[in-house]
Amino acid sequence: MKRLYDNELIYGRLLTVSQPHLIERYNKALAAFGLPPTKLESFDIDKTGFSPQIASELGDADYLDPNGVNRRFIILTPAQATLPVVHTWFSNTDALMFEFFNANTRAINALTIKDVIFGEIEDNVSRVEDIEDLLSIEQVEFRVLSAEDVLGKAAELRVLVDRLTNEPNAWRDDAMLEHMVDLAKVAGDIRENTLVPEQVVFRHDAFWTSHFGGCYVFVDDRMTTVIGNPEAPGFRRSRPWQVSYLSIADTGRVFRFLAETGRLDPPRASWLEGSGFLEHRAEMAIRGLLREAEPDADLNRIDPVWLQTWMHRHAAMIASDGTYPFLETAKREIAQSGQIDMARLPERFRFQLARAKPGHKDAWLTNRLISEYVPGDFVSRYVFNKQGFYADYAAYPDAFRHHVVEMLKTTYLKDKAGFRKRLYGL
Structure with missing residues (x-):
């Protein structure tokens, strides 16, 4: 995996934590979770506060996810809102964290000036032992704590301010006033700073x-x-x-479900001809056959002439696999009629022409599911299904790993938003 790490294809776009006061705050959150402090002088974190370096130090990749449910989080800075989530048991952890940051921006900004925010994304199950446990999770609640108890001190100060305002003789209580000053030293001016998160309950869709x-x-x-x-x-x-x-x-039933619920974008010329989608799928099919036929070949020397020669020499293999001829036939039919009748296509090829409907709320999840049926498209696997991609990558020959990294760098990493927009409308 070192090649992936060096090219920011795993644990990319993380935030480096090296300031002593932030490391101290992170250690206070670890202690609250019953974990030993880190001895590292620098480490990277994602949106949830997960650090691959600390996971390695602890020997536990699930140190923020001990039971694969009720995910823990550590927030050192509002800047985490724009980071990815790089390790999770649930695909919607990223979306839930984004919603929490978005709904509580003022509180997070104010709290992280002086403190670390940590806690759990709680639901109504403590362990996932069967499908029913998954189905019972309908919403989650962020249980939010802070190491210096800024939240508790702000709440206490709020009560005392109300008492000072509403009780005629409260201003004579010197001990209360001194205590309010001490609380304000920690919580700041609560009239200006929103320290308590306003929304902590979110849907789990x-x-x-x-x-x-x-x-x-x-x-x-x-x-x-x-x-x-x-x-x-x-x-x-x-x-x-x-x-x-x-x-x-059951490829056929899964495809019908996605189509009948409006989650698929029908294969029409309106988006296929300008997107390069079919050309991309065809290229991925040929590169997969290249890996199969010549696992140790240097595929970075490929040019159009070399590739055409190779395809002629391996025409029987290409015909036997069937994917490339199918895509070429589909391309001609769409050019002639503007669409294609999916119902008459072989089930094993239908997902080759499939992408999620871009405007659907489940578009990313649907594209992830589609990638399960087109594993040879390692670029799209990387975009939507990184866990699947990393498992595939571990089984690739070393020469093909190098080729995969170089291709991801020149296609997806070169312009992530442009690639997603062009091929997937996202």
Whole structure:
């Protein structure tokens, strides 16, 4: 993974913490979680405060996620709001943290001037042991604490200010006034600073979780749909009148579900011809066959002439796999008629033409699910399904790993927003 780290393809865009006072605050949060302090003089953190270096130091990648549920967080600075989440059991951790930062900007800005904010994203389960545990999580609450108890002191000061305002003789209580001064030294002027987060409860909607080998939950008005391994505890057992269960291995049914619920963008010329989507999928298909045929080849020497020659020499292999010929046929049909009838296509190829409907609230999650069925498209896997990409990458031959990194650098990393907009409309 060092090659990925050196090229910021894993643990990229994190915030470096090296100031002694911030490290001290981080250690106070660790102590509150019952964890030993870090001895590092510098480390990086993500939006939740997770640090890969501290995880390595502790020998525990789940030190902020001990049971894979009720995620802990450590906030040192408002700047964390723009960072990614690089380690989580739930795909919507990032969105929930974003909502918390967005809803409580003033409080976070004020509190982090003097203190560290930490706590847990609590729901109503302490452990996930079967599918029903996942389905019972409908909302989460941020339980927010601070090391110097600025929150508690601000609340106490608020009560004393109200007493001073409403009780005629309260101003004669010298001990109370002195205590108010001491509290104000910590909490500041609470008339100007909003120190208590205003919104701490948020909906827990559609998500992917790494529990049970990977499981997707989609929420619609009248039905919740679970897509995962049928061997998962509780699969097809919990609330069958409210929950639909689809095996992730049933490509046809999963595709129909996404299409019928309006989560897919139908393959039409209006977006396919200008996006380069089909060309990208075809290129990924050929590179996958190259890896299979010549695992140790230096693929960075590829140019159009070399590639065309290779394809002619391996025409039987390409025809047997079928992906590239299918995409070329689809490209011609869309050019002629402007669309393609998905119902008559082989199920194993349908996801080659699929992307999430860009305006749908579940677009990112849907694209992640689609990537499960197009694992050879390592660029899109990296964009939407990093856990899947890292597992794939670990199994690649070293020469192909180098090729993957170079291609990600020249395609996605070169212009992330442009790539997502062009191919996926996001």
